[in-house]
Amino acid sequence: MKTRRRFKQTQSLEERLADEAMRLRAQADLLPPGPVREAALKKSATGRHGLADERMALLTRPDSATLNCRQERHCDRGSN
Known part of the structure; x- marks a missing residue:
């Protein structure tokens, strides 16, 4: 079986997208x-x-407490 070639990005996705857009525009x-x-x-x-x-997506991403509450489906039920 082949192993995947993995590596860590040195720049964030936002930085890479901005750099690519500027390079293409130039x-x-x-x-x-x-x-x-x-x-x-x-x-x-x-x-x-x-x-x-x-x-x-970063601005509208729910925080972990909201996400856990939605997954457990008990956040509106009170303290049962």
């Missing part, structure tokens, strides 16, 4: 107007949207 700025540039700009925008999605 690359697109060097291209002449046309379909190739539009594709690069679209890919850059996708990275920025992924970054926004990641930030929103």
